[in-house]
Amino acid sequence: MTKKHIGILTGFAAAIFIAVVWYFNFRPVTLKADTYVQSSRPTIFFHGYGSTSNAEKHMANAAKKKGVTNTIVEANVAKDGKVTMKGSISKDAINPIVLVNFDNNRGASTQDQGDYAYAVVKALQDTYGITEMNMVGHSYGNMAIVYYMLQHGTDSSLPKLVKQVDIAGHFNGIIGMDEPDNVTLDDQGKPSSMTDSYQELLNLGDHYPQGQVGVLNIYGNTGNGSDESVTNLSSQSLAYLLNGHVKSYQEKK
Secondary structure: OOOHHHHHHHHHHHHHHHHHHHHEEOOOOOOOOOOEEOOOOEEEOOOOOOOOOOHHHHHHHHHHHOOOOOOEEEEEEEEEEEEEOOOOOOOOOOOOOOEEEEEOOOOHHHHHHHHHHHEEEEEHHHOOOOOOEEEEEEHHHHHHHHHHHHHHHOOOOOOOEEEEEEEEEOOOOOOOOOOOOOOOOOOOEEOOOOHHHHHHHHOOHOOOOOOOHHHHHOOOOOOOOOOOOOEEHHHOOOOHOOOOOOOOEEEOO
């Protein structure tokens, strides 16, 4: 993906932050009980292709400014999967945010991406004893989430995924790279042509705890049915993989 495409997607992520906060329905430390929920459950952010945790900081800092949380930590994942935490989460932390940084942010296979996400989840579980989590993925980061769920979603010993936000997800390919030509979606969101990766995800829903996860899928449209890197149809193809398996599935353009 070009720097221009990365910039477009990163800008788009900033623009939709308010939708992410709305969906999580958090309550800030300032106890605005009519606005946000108080929870010890962490929200884990996964960045896009060729990017770093720096791309997530504007969203995290906006949440902090709004009073959603006072706790933002970083989890760096080395190429070998070793996780190093920067900062700590106190026992009384409200809505902590974990910004993930992948050292291998370009060449990782989908298997690697799932493994890296697992390494972060396991580090949080081992260090803080978390039992639940939310996940937010932008672009490439969405693959970390779905492949984590494909590989580990049925493992009841791991923390439970409660809410998932997908931003600019290229579930059925990227324009000019691997997206099939002339794709259409049927009434259930099934693509007429599928990438190899999408075919690997066809049983993804079976790896989600039945009817327990809330999913918000956000995509941008510059006027031509895409955000210039990812077609809306590629993003919307997530519906076919998860509908009927999750507690709720919503799309926001």
